[in-house]
Amino acid sequence: xxxxxxxxxxxxxxxxxxxxxxxxxxxxxxxxxxxxxxxxxxxxxxxxxxxxxxxxxxxxxxxxxxxxxxxxxxxxxxxxxxxxxxxxxxxxxxxxxxxxxxxxxxxxxxxxxxxxxxxxxxxxxxxxxxxxxxxxxxxxxxxxxxxxxxxxxxxxxxxxxxxxxxxxxxxxxxxxxxxxxxxxxxxxxxxxxxxxxxxxxxxxxxxxxxxxxxxxxxxxxxxxxxxxxxxxxxxxxxxxxxxxxxxxxxxxxxxxxxxxxxxxxxxxxxxxxxxxxxxxxxxxx
Numbered sequence: 286x287x288x289x290x291x292x293x294x295x296x297x298x299x300x301x302x303x304x305x306x307x308x309x310x311x312x313x314x315x316x317x318x319x320x321x322x323x324x325x326x327x328x329x330x331x332x333x334x335x336x337x338x339x340x341x342x343x344x345x346x347x348x349x350x351x352x353x354x355x356x357x358x359x360x361x362x363x364x365x366x367x368x369x370x371x372x373x374x375x376x377x378x379x380x381x382x383x384x385x386x387x388x389x390x391x392x393x394x395x396x397x398x399x400x401x402x403x404x405x406x407x408x409x410x411x412x413x414x415x416x417x418x419x420x421x422x423x424x425x426x427x428x429x430x431x432x433x434x435x436x437x438x439x440x441x442x443x444x445x446x447x448x449x450x451x452x453x454x455x456x457x458x459x460x461x462x463x464x465x466x467x468x469x470x471x472x473x474x475x476x477x478x479x480x481x482x483x484x485x486x487x488x489x490x491x492x493x494x495x496x497x498x499x500x501x502x503x504x505x506x507x508x509x510x511x512x513x514x515x516x517x518x519x520x521x522x523x524x525x526x527x528x529x530x531x532x533x534x535x536x537x538x539x540x541x542x543x544x545x546x547x548x549x550x551x552x553x554x555x556x557x558x559x560x561x562x563x564x565x566x567x568x569x570x
Contacts, residue, residue, distance in 0.1 A: 289544045296537050303530045309368060310523035313516040319420045320513045324455065327506040332472075334499045339471040341495065344481035345488045349467045352447030358392045358411075358437065359462075360430070360504070362452035362511040363400020365416040369515050370522040372453065373400040379451060379460055384409065392446070394437070396430060396508075411437060416508075423508050430508075431501055448500075450507045453514035465503055468496060 342349060361380060363373045377400070380393065392409055395401045397416035404410060412433055417423045437443055447466060454461035464470055484491050 289541060289548065292537055292541045292544060296534060296541065299530055299534050299537070303527060303534075306523050306527050306530070310520055310527070313519040313523065316419055316516045317513060317520070320509055320516070323420055323423075324506070324509045324513055327502065327509055331499070331502045331506050334495070334502055335471050336474075338468050338495055338499060339474045340478070340482065341488075341491070342468065342471065343474050343478075345492070348488060348492050349469065351469075352467065353445035355391060356446045358394065358434075358443060358446045358448050360434070360448070360450040360452075360465075360507070361393050361395045361400065362450065362507060363395065363397030363403075363416065364515050365397050365399060365418050366515075366519075367399055368522055369519045372515055372518050373397070373403055375460060376400060376451065376453075377403055379462075380404070383451075392443075394430075394433065396426065417512055420509070420512065423505065423512065427501070427505050427508060430504060434500070434504075450504070452507050452511040453518075455510045455513040455517065458514065458517075463503075463507070466496065466500065468492075468499065 361376060363376050384391075392411055394411055395404060395413040398413075401413035404413070414429055414433065415426070417426045434448070438446065438448070447464065450461075450463045450465055452461060452463070453459075454463075486494070
């Protein structure tokens with residue numbers, strides 16, 4: 286009886302764990318639906334700014350200088366929570382490969398406490414900050430991030446640095462190294478204008494303001510895309526975990542039934558044995 290009770294306790298525990306995992310999966314699904322609208326809207330905004338930048342730089346290309354070779358500051362976007370598979374491990378592996386190759390960014394800004402904990406203290410990491418758990422937290426994370434980036438890029442030691450982001454891209458499901466600044470890799474202008482657009486500001490000041498708007502918009506898109514990919518991985522991770530729980534529960538139920546059958550058999554044997562003993566002693570049954 287004690288073995289069957291132990292199996293029953295384990296089945297109850299697996300049922301409780303399954304309920305928690307199902308709830309986590311449901312929350313991740315709900316978050317992806319919220320993020321879908323935010324992400325689509327933000328992608329449109331970034332595309333619009335890139336189009337405006339392409340039109341402007343078609344006449345003022347000399348205002349954009351290339352970063353110095355090998356000097357790049359990279360925003361590495363990980364997760365704030367766990368239960369998302371190898372989400373952070375993949376970023377860490379890519380970061381280590383880039384550092385070994387020395388052909389990728391040499392300075393890092395880490396977003397996401399889980400990833401920051403995995404990375405620990407190492408050379409080249411200038412800042413680590415918490416990330417977003419839900420979509421509503423992205424604006425606050427973005428504000429901290431843009432402030433920190435502005436402070437870093439204003440330092441003399443970061444003169445001539447480019448800016449990139451390494452994150453999980455929801456559109457492809459893969460890691461993406463995305464160049465952000467200086468403005469380049471822009472779509473070709475939709476049409477060729479015979480003369481430059483008339484501006485109310487000097488071109489350098491206009492570019493400075495355009496760059497600020499672009500950085501805010503594209504980092505917003507990066508954070509939304511990463512959070513979307515994280516929640517999709519969490520759903521997949523929960524699906525696999527729930528399947529394993531179902532398999533374990535089915536196995537334990539078979540053991541429970543087998544144990545119950547053995548106990549019934551033992552009880553029947555005891556009854557028959559008692560009956561035989563009574564008959565041998567001549568006592569009525």
